[in-house]
Amino acid sequence: MIAPSEVKKIARLARLAIDEAEVARYAQDLSGILDLVERMNQADTQGVEPMAHPLDMAQRLRPDAVTETNQRELFQLNAPAVENGLFLVPKVIE
Amino acid sequence: MSLHQQSIAELRGMLDRREVSSVELAQHFLARIKAHDPALNSFISVTEDEALKAALAADHRIAAGHAEPLTGIPLAHKDIFCTLGVKTSCGSRMLDNFVAPYNATVVERLNQAGTVMLGKLNMDEFAMGSTSESSFYGPTKNPWDLSAVPGGSSGGSAAALAAGLTPLATGTDTGGSIRQPAAYCGVTGLKPTYGRVSRFGMIAYASSLDQGGPMARSAEDCAWLLKAMAGFDALDSTCSEQPVEDYTAKLGEDVAGLTIGLPREYFGEGLDGEVARAIDEAVAEFRRLGAEVREVSLPNSELAIPAYYVIAPAEASSNLSRFDGVRFGHRCEAPKDLVDLYERSRAEGFGSEVKRRIMIGAYALSSGYYDAYYLKAQRIRRLIADDFRRVLSEVDVIMGPVAPHVAPDLGTSLKDPVAMYLSDIYTVPVNLAGLPAMSIPAGFAHGRPVGLQIIGRAFDEARLLNIAHRFQQATDWHRQIPAAFA
Numbered sequence: 001m002i003a004p005s006e007v008k009k010i011a012r013l014a015r016l017a018i019d020e021a022e023v024a025r026y027a028q029d030l031s032g033i034l035d036l037v038e039r040m041n042q043a044d045t046q047g048v049e050p051m052a053h054p055l056d057m058a059q060r061l062r063p064d065a066v067t068e069t070n071q072r073e074l075f076q077l078n079a080p081a082v083e084n085g086l087f088l089v090p091k092v093i094e
Numbered sequence: 095m096s097l098h099q100q101s102i103a104e105l106r107g108m109l110d111r112r113e114v115s116s117v118e119l120a121q122h123f124l125a126r127i128k129a130h131d132p133a134l135n136s137f138i139s140v141t142e143d144e145a146l147k148a149a150l151a152a153d154h155r156i157a158a159g160h161a162e163p164l165t166g167i168p169l170a171h172k173d174i175f176c177t178l179g180v181k182t183s184c185g186s187r188m189l190d191n192f193v194a195p196y197n198a199t200v201v202e203r204l205n206q207a208g209t210v211m212l213g214k215l216n217m218d219e220f221a222m223g224s225t226s227e228s229s230f231y232g233p234t235k236n237p238w239d240l241s242a243v244p245g246g247s248s249g250g251s252a253a254a255l256a257a258g259l260t261p262l263a264t265g266t267d268t269g270g271s272i273r274q275p276a277a278y279c280g281v282t283g284l285k286p287t288y289g290r291v292s293r294f295g296m297i298a299y300a301s302s303l304d305q306g307g308p309m310a311r312s313a314e315d316c317a318w319l320l321k322a323m324a325g326f327d328a329l330d331s332t333c334s335e336q337p338v339e340d341y342t343a344k345l346g347e348d349v350a351g352l353t354i355g356l357p358r359e360y361f362g363e364g365l366d367g368e369v370a371r372a373i374d375e376a377v378a379e380f381r382r383l384g385a386e387v388r389e390v391s392l393p394n395s396e397l398a399i400p401a402y403y404v405i406a407p408a409e410a411s412s413n414l415s416r417f418d419g420v421r422f423g424h425r426c427e428a429p430k431d432l433v434d435l436y437e438r439s440r441a442e443g444f445g446s447e448v449k450r451r452i453m454i455g456a457y458a459l460s461s462g463y464y465d466a467y468y469l470k471a472q473r474i475r476r477l478i479a480d481d482f483r484r485v486l487s488e489v490d491v492i493m494g495p496v497a498p499h500v501a502p503d504l505g506t507s508l509k510d511p512v513a514m515y516l517s518d519i520y521t522v523p524v525n526l527a528g529l530p531a532m533s534i535p536a537g538f539a540h541g542r543p544v545g546l547q548i549i550g551r552a553f554d555e556a557r558l559l560n561i562a563h564r565f566q567q568a569t570d571w572h573r574q575i576p577a578a579f580a
Contacts, residue, residue: 010453015415015436017437017441026453030453030454034454036400036512037467038400040401041470043394043474048476051475054527055288075422080423090432091431092431
């Protein structure tokens with residue numbers, strides 16, 4: 001069973017605010033999923049090459065050339081807060 | 095026969111002979127959506143004005159003699175595909191206010207082909223789920239039984255097709271999200287080989303597993319849709335350069351001599367008896383069509399779900415880190431500092447299943463656990479892919495059930511996430527191996543549809559579609575229509 005302190009640590013790593021009241025439920029749910037995941041240990045995977053990608057292909061590279069035009073105004077239409085073409089966030093440095 | 099019961103080939107013929115206009119077709123389906131969708135909730139957005147405009151343009155194109163096979167044909171997109179100027183929510187509060195500034199490649203190609211988008215389809219939030227109940231917009235219902243789920247995550251797509259609200263739909267499949275809802279709703283769906291269809295503009299869940307594909311009421315209709323969706327795209331660096339086959343050309347071919355493998359692991363404990371009977375009957379039909387059936391083994395199958403619930407959440411936790419409340423998406427009220435802005439925007443924007451998976455992923459990737467979870471899962475992924483490679487060198491295709499049971503009742507799955515995860519046991523291995531697989535209607539169990547799964551070799555979509563089409567020429571399961579939506 002994952003400890004409450006561990007749940008809070010994971011939530012912080014994932015940048016998810018959680019209420020104190022939710023911690024027990026998360027501990028239970030995440031522990032259940034990890035118990036499922038532990039079944040992987042039944043398999044002997046000694047010497048098996050990890051498979052990161054379903055097709056054995058090399059990552060394609062493109063020429064390092066400018067191909068896109070600036071569409072800042074269009075993209076910022078979806079931003080919660082902008083000013084002079086900049087994204088606004090709370091003050092980071094006092 | 096009503097317009098919503100016609101095949102794509104029949105609709106094409108009617109459009110070309112001017113027996114119906116594209117505008118009339120769009121109006122027919124829009125009227126059906128208006129009449130029937132309140133009971134189903136299969137659409138998140140209905141784009142009536144855009145549809146009628148596109149239909150008018152299609153009619154001009156047909157009149158000018160420049161029609162392509164899908165010009166003037168209505169369709170609807172899963173709300174995971176970005177659509178320029180149209181809300182693209184991914185079933186999440188996080189993107190409830192997001193109007194996509196560009197089209198997904200799939201959407202762009204289908205627009206170019208002259209299809210007419212009716213709207214955007216409901217889905218599990220960020221495609222994480224097996225029931226379509228985790229949508230911010232409420233659950234979609236199964237047209238065969240309104241007390242049942244339609245499956246997920248492409249549940250809106252499957253339900254809209256089964257109810258005749260659209261003749262074609264797009265879906266995406268990360269662990270079964272095209273095949274399982276297709277099975278639960280009695281429609282046909284194809285998850286293509288990884289890399290066959292561009293992922294550009296398809297909101298990412300687990301990038302090494304996600305694949306978009308066609309959903310329709312028959313294999314023939316899926317072939318038309320896949321032909322227009324598939325192919326190389328420079329905007330997706332994992333998209334394959336393999337040439338696209340003509341998926342409709344082989345549809346008439348005989349299946350005599352085809353070898354079919356039935357994995358014993360797909361017929362074991364946990365498979366509902368009535369589902370098993372329907373699958374057995376479907377396999378018997380293939381025997382009658384001249385196929386040779388033999389038992390095979392995929393011994394690492396039961397490791398697939400555990401490995402998937404490391405790999406998919408790990409990739410999800412990374413992909414979903416872009417939702418930060420700064421550039422787009424939901425932002426919390428009055429953040430007191432930047433971390434508070436991130437943490438509360440994400441906590442409010444994401445639903446509980448998405449949060450669970452992000453947290454599992456963050457845990458599996460965190461310092462000290464990487465080898466035990468992520469690397470271990472990737473090693474198991476290789477074992478599973480090797481199982482398929484070996485078996486598919488001995489047989490042409492693998493067949494079995496899509497899911498161990500029929501669609502469950504609404505409200506029964508989300509309480510126990512692990513039990514829900516385990517129901518994807520027959521679909522998840524295919525994504526880990528990156529192979530193509532279909533679900534086709536194969537009868538009913540407990541009054542609800544059953545899907546037969548057909549798994550093939552990489553890039554063997556044309557063969558899968560032909561096999562499915564031959565079955566559909568010999569059976570009429572795919573023509574069954576839920577009475578309330580006739």
